Amino acid sequence: MISGTAYGVVLNDRDQLAALGPALSEAPYGAPPDWPVVYIKPRTCFSFGGAPVLLPSDCDHLSVASTVGILLGRDAANVRRENAPAYIGAMCVALDVCTARDDYYRPAIAQSCRDGFLPLGALAAASALPDEIVTRIDGAIAHRWALSRLVRPVERLIADMSSYMTLRAGDLLLIGLPGDAPRAFAGQDIEISAGDLPALRTRIAAPT
Amino acid sequence: MRRARIHFAGREQWGAVEGEGDAQCVRLADGQCIASKDAHWLAPVTPGATIFALGLNYGEHRAELGFAKASTAPLVFLKGHATLAGHQSTTPYPSDAHQMHPECELVAVIGKPARGVQREQALGHVAAYTIANDYAVREYLENYYRPNTRVKNRDGATPLGPWLVDAADIDDPQDLRLQTRVNGEIVQDGATADMILSVADLICYLSGFMTLIPGDMILTGTPAGVKFVAPGDEVVCEIERIGRLCNRLEAPR
Numbered sequence: 001m002i003s004g005t006a007y008g009v010v011l012n013d014r015d016q017l018a019a020l021g022p023a024l025s026e027a028p029y030g031a032p033p034d035w036p037v038v039y040i041k042p043r044t045c046f047s048f049g050g051a052p053v054l055l056p057s058d059c060d061h062l063s064v065a066s067t068v069g070i071l072l073g074r075d076a077a078n079v080r081r082e083n084a085p086a087y088i089g090a091m092c093v094a095l096d097v098c099t100a101r102d103d104y105y106r107p108a109i110a111q112s113c114r115d116g117f118l119p120l121g122a123l124a125a126a127s128a129l130p131d132e133i134v135t136r137i138d139g140a141i142a143h144r145w146a147l148s149r150l151v152r153p154v155e156r157l158i159a160d161m162s163s164y165m166t167l168r169a170g171d172l173l174l175i176g177l178p179g180d181a182p183r184a185f186a187g188q189d190i191e192i193s194a195g196d197l198p199a200l201r202t203r204i205a206a207p208t
Numbered sequence: 209m210r211r212a213r214i215h216f217a218g219r220e221q222w223g224a225v226e227g228e229g230d231a232q233c234v235r236l237a238d239g240q241c242i243a244s245k246d247a248h249w250l251a252p253v254t255p256g257a258t259i260f261a262l263g264l265n266y267g268e269h270r271a272e273l274g275f276a277k278a279s280t281a282p283l284v285f286l287k288g289h290a291t292l293a294g295h296q297s298t299t300p301y302p303s304d305a306h307q308m309h310p311e312c313e314l315v316a317v318i319g320k321p322a323r324g325v326q327r328e329q330a331l332g333h334v335a336a337y338t339i340a341n342d343y344a345v346r347e348y349l350e351n352y353y354r355p356n357t358r359v360k361n362r363d364g365a366t367p368l369g370p371w372l373v374d375a376a377d378i379d380d381p382q383d384l385r386l387q388t389r390v391n392g393e394i395v396q397d398g399a400t401a402d403m404i405l406s407v408a409d410l411i412c413y414l415s416g417f418m419t420l421i422p423g424d425m426i427l428t429g430t431p432a433g434v435k436f437v438a439p440g441d442e443v444v445c446e447i448e449r450i451g452r453l454c455n456r457l458e459a460p461r
Contacts, residue, residue, distance in 0.1 A: 004288070005290075010352075011352065028351050031351075033352045035358055037353055038357040039353055040286035044418055044419050044421060104352050105353075105354060106281075107283075107284065108353075109260075109286065110281075110284075113286075113417070113418050114417055164302075164358050165290055167290075168290055171288070
């Protein structure tokens with residue numbers, strides 16, 4: 001189980017970095033990122049068993065970004081890339097929900113940390129990562145992305161992050177978000193599938 | 209009451225801090241009292257707690273870092289637990305750093321769930337207060353989710369403690385003096401009265417979009433006084449009516 005901190009990274013999608021292009025060299029950024037751009041999802045975001053995501057009353061839609069969560073099986077500190085697989089305890093599909101993703105300058109706490117904004121699929125034994133993640137909205141494929149798009153594959157992500165902060169056993173690491181994540185609206189059903197991992201199903205519920 | 213979390217007899221235990229000076233001890237659940245001078249202090253945090261931190265929440269500190277004194281939206285960031293350390297801890301000083309500085313901060317600990325809490329009721333959701341030293345390493349700043357984790361979430365770089373002081377024992381969290389001493393020299397000397405967003409404002413703001421859970425901690429920002437430290441330095445963060453949080457910077461290995 002997740003007993004620690006849920007970390008994730010943004011701007012780990014090659015296609016997104018290409019699309020943003022020169023904008024990352026302009027204000028307020030100044031230069032493309034050198035290090036993983038890390039965020040934290042608080043425990044109140046975790047949602048299991050297909051509970052619906054509540055659309056906040058101040059929003060018309062949500063950005064639903066599919067990813068894979070890695071559950072750390074051992075404390076990872078100063079881990080070399082080639083040794084990183086030994087630290088992966090289990091994995092699951094995950095849906096990173098956010099009200100808007102238009103700004104990477106300040107941590108997106110009010111956008112990303114709302115209750116239930118991290119639905120998680122069932123954990124499965126660590127195996128090879130899936131090749132791609134597919135998002136279906138109301139049964140139709142709304143998005144798919146190949147994990148070959150990751151700028152830092154999982155092994156390098158664990159190596160780079162663990163060079164300055166320990167990823168503890170029980171922490172969750174979300175390995176990257178697609179820059180072209182789809183939007184979802186109240187009443188829509190969402191299904192995330194990725195290779196052999198147990199699929200995640202949830203729904204966007206209208207505010208009550 | 210003051211409540212501390214220490215390592216004793218091979219396990220973590222919470223106890224009540226009694227007395228002062230050489231006679232001070234931590235009373236454990238089984239009745240024995242461990243002398244403070246012998247205690248192995250841990251950060252007084254509960255498992256899974258969300259650790260919020262504020263940037264730029266004091267006007268003079270905003271000004272010294274080159275930001276406008278007025279705030280737009282609150283600058284909130286989160287921390288994991290591996291960055292926390294206890295009283296009398298040592299913090300690794302990065303081998304290539306030159307601009308690492310301490311930040312003394314009042315910490316509010318949530319005592320009952322908070323969602324959509326009005327400012328006037330907000331302090332009723334606080335169980336306790338403590339002290340954090342929210343070290344930053346400025347040359348690692350990048351303009352992505354700034355302040356980024358390489359600056360603010362390094363292992364052992366957020367000493368917290370020495371203990372929790374019950375909210376009932378703090379009349380007004382906005383009337384406390386904060387001081388930081390490096391090797392005895394005062395480098396920060398501020399007052400929580402100068403916070404831009406008060407503890408009550410912050411609970412109102414955060415609970416406006418998410419639920420705060422008992423044990424969650426809010427590090428409320430630091431006053432002016434950026435003093436770069438070096439390996440071997442002794443750093444003491446003190447907040448009146450709470451205590452003194454001591455830490456030492458360890459040379460890179």
